[in-house]
Amino acid sequence: DAKTTQPNSMESNEEEPVHLPCNHSTISGTDYIHWYRQLPSQGPEYVIHGLTSNVNNRMASLAIAEDRKSSTLILHRATLRDAAVYYCILAFTSGTYKYIFGTGTRLKVLA
Amino acid sequence: GAVVSQHPSWVICKSGTSVKIECRSLDFQATTMFWYRQFPKQSLMLMATSNEGSKATYEQGVEKDKFLINHASLTLSTLTVTSAHPEDSSFYICSARRATGQPQHFGDGTRLSIL
Numbered sequence: 001d002a003k004t005t006q007p008n009s010m011e012s013n014e015e016e017p018v019h020l021p022c023n024h025s026t027i028s029g030t031d032y033i034h035w036y037r038q039l040p041s042q043g044p045e046y047v048i049h050g051l052t053s054n055v056n057n058r059m060a061s062l063a064i065a066e067d068r069k070s071s072t073l074i075l076h077r078a079t080l081r082d083a084a085v086y087y088c089i090l091a092f093t094s095g096t097y098k099y100i101f102g103t104g105t106r107l108k109v110l111a
Numbered sequence: 112g113a114v115v116s117q118h119p120s121w122v123i124c125k126s127g128t129s130v131k132i133e134c135r136s137l138d139f140q141a142t143t144m145f146w147y148r149q150f151p152k153q154s155l156m157l158m159a160t161s162n163e164g165s166k167a168t169y170e171q172g173v174e175k176d177k178f179l180i181n182h183a184s185l186t187l188s189t190l191t192v193t194s195a196h197p198e199d200s201s202f203y204i205c206s207a208r209r210a211t212g213q214p215q216h217f218g219d220g221t222r223l224s225i226l
Contacts, residue, residue: 034214043204043217097211098145101155
């Protein structure tokens with residue numbers, strides 16, 4: 001199964017942009033890259049997903065490397081409510097598209 | 112849209128009791144639902160994949176007789192923890208998706224404590 005690697009933790013100042021990296025060097029050609037975030041005692045919240053092209057939505061932007069072996073989730077202006085654990089997940093094309101969660105990145109936002 | 116409701120949000124019960132957790136997709140039909148468990152300070156671990164009208168597919172190491180999954184309709188899946196023991200105490204989370212390739216949408220989890 002293709003795995004993802006993320007830094008354990010990151011810090012950001014409020015109102016500043018945040019770039020959360022993810023390495024997925026064993027990604028296969030049709031694996032989608034999904035990002036979720038999880039607040040304490042809640043289920044994960046969908047943030048964004050993409051395949052090859054960069055993607056934007058109201059929550060964030062997703063920048064995907066040309067070789068697709070890495071990606072970056074971009075929060076344009078961090079707020080205190082963005083403090084969470086962010087998970088980068090590859091959705092496998094080998095049948096069920098099930099998610100295998102890695103350890104994620106714990107984002108701390110400083111006021 | 113894409114709201115998933117999980118009930119109950121927390122439950123405390125005695126060892127040996129069976130506990131049922133419901134997962135409902137409120138505004139869409141879910142062809143597939145998933146069940147995860149999460150221990151404190153750890154990531155989510157997939158337990159099983161459930162397709163409507165068919166038997167669930169369990170991940171390696173998950174006891175199917177211990178964790179009974181039923182997916183009787185396109186909007187409801189249930190997880191029953193049978194004869195629960197303290198080591199089954201955990202945060203159980205379900206998710207649902209409309210179709211293969213679509214993102215999963217998660218419930219808010221059920222905190223299960225077995226005394």
